[in-house]
Amino acid sequence: MRIQVRTEDEAKDAEEKATGDEQGGERSIDESSIRIEELEKKNEEYLDRLKHLQADFENYKKRMEKERREIITLSTERLVKQLLVLLDDFERALTNSNNCKVPENQKQGMKMVQNQLKEILCGEDLSEIDTSEKLDPFQHEVVTRVQDSEYEDNEIIECLQKGYKMGDKVIRPARVVICRKEEQASDRNEKEEENKDPEYVTKKITEKEKEVDLKCQKS
Secondary structure (H helix, E strand, O other): OOOOOOOHHHHHHHHHHHHHHHHHHHHHHHHHHHHHHHHHHHHHHHHHHHHHHHHHHHHHHHHHHHHHHHHHHHHHHHHHHHHHHHHHHHHHHHHHHOOOOOOHHHHHHHHHHHHHHHHHHHOOOEEEOOOOOEOOOOOEEEEEEEOOOOOOOOEEEEEEEOOEEEOOEEEEOEEEEEEOOHHHHHHHHHHHHHHHOOOHHHHHHHHHHHHHHHHHHHO
């Protein structure tokens, strides 16, 4: 039986080899950790990009849906405006038929068509603008102003053409005649003169002073 005896140099080489293997293992672990960190960082970047892309796509879908609804609303509004002209014609025809010798069956036929047209328009959220109260500049268009003691200032006297809204949007203002009190009209004319002539106020004051002097002289 042979017993192998290591020399001092061989033992030293074996020790250095073992130390080298340990250091190599540590370097390998460090490199793996760095590599893992890099991969995790890239994954986070890719995830952030994906989230941004998803958010952009959602915003794009919302924008396209909004534009689609606006196009549909505008197209419907344009068609409704054209149909309102037809509705006006039916109302005028029915009004004139009362003064003419139009057969009753024809009147009933026109009323049926008119009612069907109104139902279709109401299905598009169309409503008639109220003209029973005072002037609303956002919903009424003033055609003329008249003086009438039975009405208050800016109160609507007559509706010359009906106005309509789709939802809350006015698509055709009601054309109306309103009351304008005499003193209100006088004040308005005076205001217009004042705006035209910068010395209007001075002239009025001078006239008032002359009137006072005349009164004093007479007394």
